[in-house]
Amino acid sequence: AQTVTQSQPEMSVQEAETVTLSCTYDTSESDYYLFWYKQPPSRQMILVIRQEAYKQQNATENRFSVNFQKAAKSFSLKISDSQLGDAAMYFCAYRSGDNNDMRFGAGTRLTVKP
């Protein structure tokens, strides 16, 4: 079964600095998708960034980028120029190409210090 591990329960970053959130996953499949979702306090979860496993190029969305290491099964999220609004729970998620259930990690709570 596919598992997703986020080894950092909490992280903090100074406003305007860069922070990296870690995620590893376990799978024997070659066709899959990886996601980072953000869940602000008492608000709904929104997609931050998505990576297709078949793409070698790391995905980037404005201040958010990933470091996708397929052989190492690692999928970290880098947030540059951190803003107060980035404070939230961040969940790494895996989805098989053929299935529809998404497997989530336990999350990392990010605090941004002014």
Added chain:
Amino acid sequence: DTGVSQNPRHKITKRGQNVTFRCDPISEHNRLYWYRQTLGQGPEFLTYFQNEAQLEKSRLLSDRFSAERPKGSFSTLEIQRTEQGDSAMYLCASSLARYRGGEQYFGPGTRLTVT
């Protein structure tokens, strides 16, 4: 596009009672998902619909849980004979089947407390 909505947002019930939650997906989305999220954990998949057909069910979905999507639009999740272990946030998400790696859009969730 008003996003995914869920009602009620909060539900407090006594152990043994039945509860029903509703999810209204984004209107053109044909896929609908239910997840359960307990405190300090990531969401766990419960079940998924494509149109009105329930295509996948997690082993987490015990016999006390039933989900429907009668006309391929809104969905309901019912929990019978609630137990304290059912206390959690129940999340609904929807997506378009067109894209295999498509984004799932999440609703705000229904927080269930069983006393």
